[in-house]
Amino acid sequence: MADQVTLTIDGVEVSVPKGTLIVEAAKRIRNEIPVFCYHAKLDPVGMCRMCLVEVGTPAIDPATKQPQLDGNGQPVIRFMPKPTTACTTPVSEGMVVKVNSEAALADRKAVLEFLLTSHPLDCPVCDKGGECPLQDLTIRHGPGKSRFDYEDKQHFPKKYPLGDLIVLDMERCVICARCVRFQSEVAYDPVLAIEERGRHAHIVTYSTPGFDSHYSGNTTDICPVGALTTRDFRFGARAWEMTNIPSVCNHCSVGCNTVLGTRTGEIKRIMPRQNEAVNEIWICDKGRFGHHFNGSPNRLTTPLVRKGGELVEASWGEALSLVAEKFGAIKQASGPNALGGLAGARLSNEDLYLFQKFFRQVIGTNNVDHRLGLSAALEDETAYTVGVGLGTDLGRAGKGTTILVVGCDLDEEAPILYLRVAAASCKRGAHVINAGGRRTKLDAQAQTSLRYRYGTAAHLALGLLASVVQQGLVAREWLDSHTSGFADLEKALPDYAPDKVEKLTGLPAADITAAAKAFAEAENGIILFGLEAGNDPALRAALEALALVTGHAGKANNGIIPVLPHANSRGAADMGLVPHRLPGYVPVEAGRVGLSAQEMLVEGSPVKGMLIAGLDPAAESDVYKAALDKLDFLVVQELLLTETAQLADVVLPARGTAERDGAFTNAERRVQAFDAGVPAPGAAWADWLILTAIAGQMGADWPYASADGVMAEITQTVPLYTGMEFENLVAPVSLARKTSHYIYEGMSFTADVREGVQWPSLAERESATIPLRFIAPAAPASKGQGLTLVAPRRLYDAGRLLAEAELMQPHIPQPQVLVSRTDAQKLGLANGDVVSVSQNGTSVTLPVQINRLVSEGIVVVPRNLAGRPAERLVGPGGLFSSVKVEKI
Ligand code: SF4
Ligand code: SF4
Ligand code: FES
Structure with missing residues (x-):
């Protein structure tokens, strides 16, 4: 050949x-x-x-x-x-x-x-000892003795803090530049460099604060010596003493594969586990360092029951009978719809499946939801219809692929997806179109940036679609064989032609036309959309139609990836944790749609009793808190005594991901199993077991004795999950694929190579016909005189889990308002000035930071920070709003 x-x-x-x-x-x-x-x-x-x-x-x-x-x-x-x-x-x-x-x-x-002329002889206390390529290669290839003068060693400061998370021992460094190259080539944060030459060469950080990158921990994995170590693991354990447990990160929807390095029942470190289909060999620093809630002394260890106004310790028996008695009484007196449940999307599929089964079958109501705050934007079915095809691999996407990102700050929302999309563009020649209301880090790697006015994302998506049709770029054959309703859609599109939406979106028609052409003509087309695209059914319908009309659906490396906020947001949707759909996206019977989270948590809600698992609505908004306060009976399953748990009548201690097994479904619909790695604190139970016990107390006879038993039932009752028994989820990849795709080096443990199992989207089923949908977008609110305040998510936030990671605290920003240089000049603002940001009578006071990523006309106040000023301005489920900014 x-x-x-x-x-x-x-x-x-x-x-x-x-x-x-x-x-x-x-x-x-x-x-x-x-x-x-x-x-x-x-x-x-x-x-x-x-x-x-x-x-x-x-x-x-x-x-x-x-x-x-x-x-x-x-x-x-x-x-x-x-x-x-x-x-x-x-x-x-x-x-x-x-x-x-x-x-x-x-x-x-x-x-x-x-290389060893200046190397210190500290292998016995070096964290890399036992898994150090320098040790190994010296034994295999070294001279056995050195002719160099030991008195002439080059000395550098020991344990030099490159940043809050990473420590440098320069004497151990072999100047391989892997760390420097990783930061510039993979993380696109070129914050490290080598200064000076020869024996004086040394690693420096150029950022303020030092080593400022979401990905810094990866340098410690690839450093071939013990020069870079994490503050988290330093002197924590010897590599060979640890047990290495395959797990999956529980912080975002990328679903990075991890290894829990455990010793004497504690997590000593978290490292990436190679999965070329998901995270390659990387994880972000949140995934690596944000695990300390597991061993926290603040964990709930025993059930608590409210007596005389106080939460006091109780036995499981007492707590469960009380829950069953009170739920039974409410149901008896006010009917099943007086009860409702909210479950967080960091619970596993097994938990979520039983959660909805409990409410639907034991209680008899569809009042279940997992969407709270900005997650309320997550009414997403696009993954079900045109989710990316099986075998999609962003790690290999390149020339011939166009990736359209809409309303998503990947570096903050799904960091490892950001690495993969950025590399597809910079390393492999994919065309990345970054469409959003503000600048994000990805703009630097994107070939095309489309900056639309907030509230007009759907108009832009329809503009792209209209342009595809105008330019004659419709994939006719695919469309005819897989979809219906194109004629109706076509009739609606002329109103959204690029020249018609130009003014509204603020984007030149020529830019929309060029982007439409780049997407439609590409061999492969992938669309990612995120929370900043807004909770807009018109947008989702338009993006779905764009994928279908261009034929970018139903095959590998084509289709949509909704970038969801939590580790198992996709699983929560799959398991029917919404009031209008049963597991597997089956609509509930007409007239039986339950109440959403927003509807349950308002004044005057008919719900009198609630079960909340792994969610903290009271911390999100005073409105939610007031509604919870008014309930007759509140039960909370949690890891920590959250604000919501503090309001509860019964608190049931739950196990974290590291303490039980289960499976999450990631943003790309990949179902991935994780193993239990450390013992649970006290008498904490896995959520699926708590639900089984409550159901049992209420008369149900559930047979579940393990998470895989629950999953076995899911495989029988949810057709999308057919074949996803645990033994299949944990099956190692084939030797052929392992040999050609897997390159892991420099770890003492054998990486447990599993890739999980994806479920197929509708577009991949030969017999399926997908109706093309057109939903007219709402007219955007008038811009008004003020600035547009945007309240995006940040990777590091003031959430309860991260609060337990002391190491991460310096990285969690204090609330502030980020302003563009131009607007700062117009308003006479300097860094650190205090301003009042007001909207409709609500006003918050914040310090100013001038930020180069913020565009003129926009001010950014990240959400979920101390005191939640952003949420007070835009509401817990809101994203943006027109505000007035005044210097105080
Ligand atoms: S990766 Fe390690 S050995 Fe290589 S240059 Fe960086 S600090 Fe030095
Ligand atoms: S990118 Fe997401 S899933 Fe991966 S390590 Fe970071 S937080 Fe965890
Ligand atoms: S020169 Fe360093 S590995 Fe080849």
């Missing part, structure tokens, strides 16, 4: 794709060439010289241009005069590589001797 190249490495013939580096070709035949600076996820730089090998290529006869042959008819091989770096040299046809020749071995010895 022309694009395959055959070469010989240490006498073994191997064929690899053209362009493969020698170091990778050698891996195919399990010939490990030692490396320090090379990393398969980074561009090669050839800095450390550890990978020196002898390389020869066939000599070419200048006259015939054919390989010269020796007396035996074999090609004459000309070796380079000196060993060369295997990590920067691509293979070529007929190449001969000697990895273990005398010259290569001698050079490697010399390189190691040199």
